[in-house]
Amino acid sequence: MDINQVKQEDEKDPLSKFRAYFFHPKNELYFDGNSLGKLPLKAQKTLHEVIQNQWGEGLIRSWNRYWLDIPKKIGAKYAQLLGVEKEEISIGESTSVRLYQILHALISSGLFPKHLTTDILNFPTDLYVMEGLKKNFKISPITVVSYPNEIEADIEKLKRTIKNHPGIICLSLVSYKSAFLYPMRLLNRWAAKHSSIIVWDLSHAIGAVAIDLKKTETKIALGCTYKYMNGGxxxxxxxxxxKITQTNLFNPIQGWFGHQRPFDFEKNYIPAQGIGRFASGTPAILSMAAMEAGVDIVLEAGIESLRNKSVLQSELLLKMAQEELIPLGFLIESPIEPEYRGSHVTLSHDGAWQICQALLAGSQSHPKIILDFRPPNFIRFGITPLYTQYRDLWTLVDTLKTIMNTKSYLNFSVEKTTVT
Ligand SMILES: Cc1ncc(COP(=O)(O)O)c(C=O)c1O
Structure with a gap:
């Protein structure tokens, strides 16, 4: 593939203007938007304003003037993106805490058999939360469905497991290692038919994959906003x-922000009507102020266009990988069919850790390339259609070829850092 061909793709790109909405450190390429999205310039401005005027000058008065409504305002934007009503979204806490709250509520509700299921492709925090709940509730062991490899789920095996062990299932719509994308509607329907419910972790999907929670008949979903949503x-x-599921579920963390009338300071807890009951404590206003720009940009770009570009770019990267990297010892660890793939591409190599270090370090002839390593030997290349350029993919492959051909990666330590 020649660089001029690739540059033409950038010139034709209908989303090219969105790159200028972000801050870009000099002389480096970023393929880690699936871990932490880039800084929207608007978030920088907003945070400055909120800190200076609302916190600095306004102090406590800013709660009534600006802050109390922020979670609802942002929730409405996420609702628009996911095709649901604004009264069905709550913003706050971390994904791990959200998962705990909702699984606890589901187990306590008695609406579903008390059996927890997940699969081997899910992110570890989801498994840890489930393990903890299993201990708290003294319920049967969690079923963790395994597959022959870490690339794809065996949907038929998953369906059989749900049929044999109905209950509460937790899956990540896009798996964090391979980017496998699950058939959401098919599985939701299957679960409903077998007295079960699926809680979807959308962390690696939202902002890069078009998701309509109504059309897919999803009842519960949650996820991170700091990846493709660029929330900080x-x-x-x-x-x-x-809405229907909300009425039967109660937040196990009964904090005052989930009370029907928090500022009446009543002695008894009365849960707020609807989604409001899933709030617990005071919202993290600075983080919420920072995250709004990210969702605004995704809405302006349009999720269908983002998905189209993500598929085109992933296909280009996979084609270059097939032609130029497989002969150098890499293997492709993501699904080949785009309908089963999210927005990152994973390759493996025995020297993956050292290769990542060589890319991160850069050289006289190549920029620094930021991406991430996942054990045992995976390298993930996150494609963020808001700012990834076609030419960046070409440079990435060209750099990998140089590192491999010169064996320069062998000069890097095999010792791991804390954040990989
Ligand atoms: C799929 C998935 N779920 C959950 C998490 C953890 O979310 P949090 O740290 O916000 O609890 C991550 C983090 O990367 C993730 O990838």
Whole structure:
């Protein structure tokens, strides 16, 4: 593939203007938007204003003037993106806490058999939360469905498991290692038919994959907003609970922000009507203020256009990988069919850790390339259609070829850092 061909793709790109909405550090390429999205310039401005005027000058008065409504305002934008009603989204906490709240509520509700199921492709925090709940509730062991590899779920095996062990299932719509994308509607229908419910973790999907929670008959979903939604480090998570399901579920963390009248300071806890009951404590206003720009940009770009570009770019990267990287010892660890793939591409190599270090370090001839490593030997290349350019993919492959051909990666330590 020649660089001029690739540059032409950038020139034709209908989403190219969105790159200028973000801050870009000099002389580096970023393929880690699936871990932490880039900084929207508007978020920088908003945070400055909120800190200076609303916090600095306004102090406590800013709660009534600006802050109390922020979670609802942002929730409405996430609702628009996911095709649901604004009264079905709660913003706040982390994804891990949201998962705990909702699984606890589901187990306590008695609406579903008390059996927890997940699969081997799910993110570890989801499994840890389930393990903890299993201990708290003294319920039967969790079923963790395994597959022959870490690339794809065996949907038939998953369906058989749900049929044999109905209950509460937790799956990540896009798996964090391979980017496998599950057939959401098919599984939701299957679960409903077998007295079960699926809680979907959308962390690696939202902002890069078009998701319509109504059309897919999803009842509960949650996820991170700091990845493709560019909400900022540790940005509050979102939780979706459809209206019918909401009425039967109660938040195990009964804090005053989930009370019907928090500012009446009553002695007894009365849960707020609807989704409001899933709030617990005071919202993290600075983080919420920072996250709004990210969802605004995704809405302006349009999720269908983002998905189209993500598929085109992933296909280009996979084609270059097939032609130029497989002969150098890499393997493709993501599904090949785009309908089963989210927005990152994963390759493996025995020297993956050292290759990542060589990319991160850059060289005289190549920019620094930021991406991430996942054990045992995976390298993930996150494609964020809002700012990834076609030419960046070409440079990435060209750099990998140089590193491999010169064996320069062998000069890097095999010792791991804390954040990989
Ligand atoms: C699929 C998935 N779920 C949950 C989490 C953890 O979310 P949090 O740290 O906000 O609890 C992550 C983090 O990367 C993730 O990828």
């Amino acid at each position: 480090p540790g940005a509050p998570a979102f939780l979706y609970v459809n």
